[in-house]
Amino acid sequence: MSEPRPLRIIHCFRSPIGGIFRHVRDLAEAHARQGHEIGIVCDSTTGGSYEDALFDEIRPFLALGLIRLPIRRSIGPADLKALWNSYKEIRSLRPDILHGHGAKGGALSRIIGSALRVNRYCVARLYSPHGGSLHYSERTLSGKAVFFLERLQEYLTDAIVFVCDFERRTYETKVGMPRVRSQIVYNGIDDRDFEIVAARPDAVDFLYIGMMRDLKGPDIFIDAFARTERIIGRPLSAMMIGDGPQQGEYEQAMVKLGLGRRIKMLPAMKAREAFARTRNVVIPSRAESMPYIVLEALAARKPVIASRVGGIPEVLGEDSKALATPGDALALAHVMADALTQAHWPAEVMPDEVRFKAIFSASAMSANIMRLYSELVSKQDSAPEPSSRSA
Known part of the structure; x- marks a missing residue:
């Protein structure tokens, strides 16, 4: 059996602060050490000298580079510019995996990934909520609008990765039972x-x-x-x-x-x-x-x-x-x-x-995520080409 090919993986998220940033850094380092090529797309207006130092630490593992551009926290017209600029950057990198983290990162990865697929380029589109939009109340108008958008984006999604069972249950309650592949992969930390x-x-x-x-x-x-x-x-x-x-x-x-x-x-x-x-x-x-x-x-x-x-x-x-x-x-x-x-x-x-170390280690987390990546890419690679696609 042949060894799985190295993957080109891009992580999209908004704010380079806190748990999401830590999660992406750990995955990037672990997967880069395995021979995969990693890139990051995130906001350029958030963070300070502390976050800059963290970026400096992770740069050696980012073969596909670090792309930072303005991505606002709230939804608005500026999102269209961020989406277009991100699309131009990501398109040139030809990723196998687009993994979006948080609501804004999830939207970028799934919309851009779908646009690439319309242009006859296969890429797997993943989404990890990390809480994010799930903190909204389903009783408010804004919450209902956010959850409607979450449901709509499932049509652009190949897999949803929840970081805990609570997150999965919250998604099912507020958005609905996922209509795409989903699984729980607990956050983990390095030895x-x-x-x-x-x-x-x-x-x-x-x-x-x-x-x-x-x-x-x-x-x-x-x-x-x-x-x-x-x-x-x-x-x-x-x-x-x-x-x-x-x-x-x-x-x-x-x-x-x-x-x-x-x-x-x-x-x-x-x-x-x-x-x-x-x-x-x-x-x-x-x-x-x-x-x-x-x-x-x-x-x-x-x-x-x-x-x-x-x-x-x-x-x-x-x-x-x-x-x-x-x-x-x-x-x-x-x-x-x-x-x-x-x-x-x-x-x-x-x-x-x-027991704690066995469940919440970075090695277990990165292995489970890579297993999912590989399965999704294999599925993409084995899918029959559309009849309209030129040879």
Whole structure:
């Protein structure tokens, strides 16, 4: 049996920040090391020096290059220009795979992939929601419009990849049962991320790390921290690391609550560097899909306290005592207090290390994704050519 041929793979996504960016970087590196050619198309207006440094790290694995152009977050006329510019760039690269991540990335990959196929060029079109549009409510007009567009785009899709069962179930509820091939491939992290990160002597009690926007719950973290101090009856320490549009609001909230000296704010940095600064990691999100920060923290052997949202219970366990009701600062505070006052809390609450690594490793993730890519390309290669196609 002949070896599968190297594939030309392009990942499309909007924002080079957070979990989607991490997911694409891991896939790009793993598949490039296997001999495949990888490219990235993403927004040029998002991110800063930290993201630029991450791009520099991944460039050696991008044989098809890095294409950055303006892609707005909201839907509007500017999308047509972004679509046309992306099409011109991608067409010249002649990809075998177009994998879109998030709502905007999914639209780019599927529309452009379909345009290429109209022009008699076969390319497999994949979509991974990563939460994205699934965070909308099906009861709102905007949500209904988004889910209608999601359903419509299934006609342009060869496969949908969900990063957790929660995401799959949410899609089925809000959009409908997929009418194309779909499967779950859990996010995974590299073996080098499974090394223990010891806490520094000056480590704080709690860490929030992520985007500074309400969806991720920084305001809940601040409120819960203040309540935890009252429950325990002494001053505590915390740190918030990240960047985002609402950072100023959270700084003002800390000042009003008199927490300015006990909660320190720092700009975005690598997760493992941040983990050394804390004894516990808190993920207070209002909504999530399968956040990488949970996986990274557990791999570094940091106790995790989180909201019961998205795929987090699939990692920590459905009945985990580390989970709190989403949006409930008091419930989160009680979990935070338990983590500090119960000596054996981490050992009793955190998931089994061996099982965790077997499920959430980057090697398993990249192998499952590549298996899907290869099957879709083989199907494309073996499909009969349209009778109208010239020899």
